[in-house]
Amino acid sequence: MKSTLSFLQKAGELKDILRQGVLYYGFKKADSATDHVFRLALMVWIFGKNRKLNIAKAFKLALVHDLCKVYTGDITPYEGLLPKNGKNRFRLAWRWRRLSLKEKQKRYKEKFQKEKKALEKLTRKLPADIRKDLMDTRLEYHKVESPEAKFVFQLDRIENLLEAFECWEKDKNFPTLPWWEHTDETVHDPELLELMEEISKAEMRQSKSRKKK
Amino acid sequence: MITETTYYLTKEGLERIKKEQERLLEFKKAKIRGEVPSALYSEETNPEYLAFQEDLSLLEVRLSEYAVILKNSKLITPPSTKERKQVCLGAKVTILVDGKDIDEFEVVGTLEANPSLGKISNESPVGKALLGRMAGEKVSVSSPTETVFTIQKIQYRL
Numbered sequence: 001m002k003s004t005l006s007f008l009q010k011a012g013e014l015k016d017i018l019r020q021g022v023l024y025y026g027f028k029k030a031d032s033a034t035d036h037v038f039r040l041a042l043m044v045w046i047f048g049k050n051r052k053l054n055i056a057k058a059f060k061l062a063l064v065h066d067l068c069k070v071y072t073g074d075i076t077p078y079e080g081l082l083p084k085n086g087k088n089r090f091r092l093a094w095r096w097r098r099l100s101l102k103e104k105q106k107r108y109k110e111k112f113q114k115e116k117k118a119l120e121k122l123t124r125k126l127p128a129d130i131r132k133d134l135m136d137t138r139l140e141y142h143k144v145e146s147p148e149a150k151f152v153f154q155l156d157r158i159e160n161l162l163e164a165f166e167c168w169e170k171d172k173n174f175p176t177l178p179w180w181e182h183t184d185e186t187v188h189d190p191e192l193l194e195l196m197e198e199i200s201k202a203e204m205r206q207s208k209s210r211k212k213k
Numbered sequence: 214m215i216t217e218t219t220y221y222l223t224k225e226g227l228e229r230i231k232k233e234q235e236r237l238l239e240f241k242k243a244k245i246r247g248e249v250p251s252a253l254y255s256e257e258t259n260p261e262y263l264a265f266q267e268d269l270s271l272l273e274v275r276l277s278e279y280a281v282i283l284k285n286s287k288l289i290t291p292p293s294t295k296e297r298k299q300v301c302l303g304a305k306v307t308i309l310v311d312g313k314d315i316d317e318f319e320v321v322g323t324l325e326a327n328p329s330l331g332k333i334s335n336e337s338p339v340g341k342a343l344l345g346r347m348a349g350e351k352v353s354v355s356s357p358t359e360t361v362f363t364i365q366k367i368q369y370r371l
Binding site: 108 | 229271274278305310314315316317318319323326327328329330331333334335336337338339340354356357358360
């Protein structure tokens with residue numbers, strides 16, 4: 001029980017890990033990793049209804065997908081690509097994913113290894129069966145092959161988009177375009193595309209009303 | 214959600230699904246015989262199998278999904294010489310984004326999509342916009358701000 005308590009305390013540190021994606025664009029009040037996971041879990045519940053999915057597994061995937069961040073921090077795919085300072089910083093961030101297939105594969109492997117090591121470290125002292133469950137679930141999310149992993153992966157990107165949209169609501173200079181571009185490449189489920197359409201309409205409505213003012 | 218539609222798969226993708234279906238059928242048979250399925254002993258046991266161990270209805274759902282997929286699957290094959298000039302399923306596409314940055318995608322079916330690897334679904338907004346277009350063409354995706362892609366190169370694994 002001591003090791004389980006220690007694991008839970010460490011996992012609690014996710015509450016203090018801020019989402020780097022929006023911080024790069026100068027938004028100060030970024031969500032934490034737990035804020036993200038909380039809403040993602042709600043989305044799994046709402047949009048998982050009436051689907052032939054193992055919903056318990058979908059919740060596990062949502063809960064585990066960012067757990068490694070207690071050690072890695074919030075790794076973004078542009079890790080190491082951005083200058084710390086300089087006027088081009090934002091433009092580079094904007095195009096962070098624009099890479100060759102070979103480079104994407106390389107970064108995907110590197111990110112996976114880093115996260116795997118972090119999760120191994122975090123779960124080291126947990127009972128073997130729980131540890132295996134956590135590690136396997138993380139691997140399943142990474143592979144994006146099972147219907148549940150595909151579903152949660154798409155929702156994850158939409159939750160990110162929603163966060164970006166909310167940043168833009170608070171700061172008119174905040175760019176939502178990078179998140180839109182990312183989601184447009186990721187989401188293919190018809191119901192989730194409909195959700196994106198709703199977010200798009202909300203953004204356009206507000207944009208129009210801002211212009212009138 | 215698995216529905217009666219066409220599932221486009223590469224040869225590797227089709228093999229993977231067939232193999233997984235076989236493993237699940239073996240798993241089911243072992244369960245019916247009252248044995249502990251050998252798949253549970255494997256070092257790399259799919260965690261899903263543990264759920265199947267507890268709930269056979271989940272296993273039935275997954276098996277019926279695989280049956281629907283295999284019944285409605287279509288193998289992605291290299292297009293004819295004439296069609297190779299345009300983006301079809303299986304194409305590797307090099308694009309210029311807003312006239313500045315180079316990006317690369319592979320357009321695949323939904324079952325094999327993994328955007329982190331650059332494999333995007335033919336049913337995603339970007340995948341849909343690229344399909345049927347040719348090198349030199351400009352393609353725009355706007356939701357809600359417009360991004361313009363210029364297709365630079367289309368390649369196929371032949």
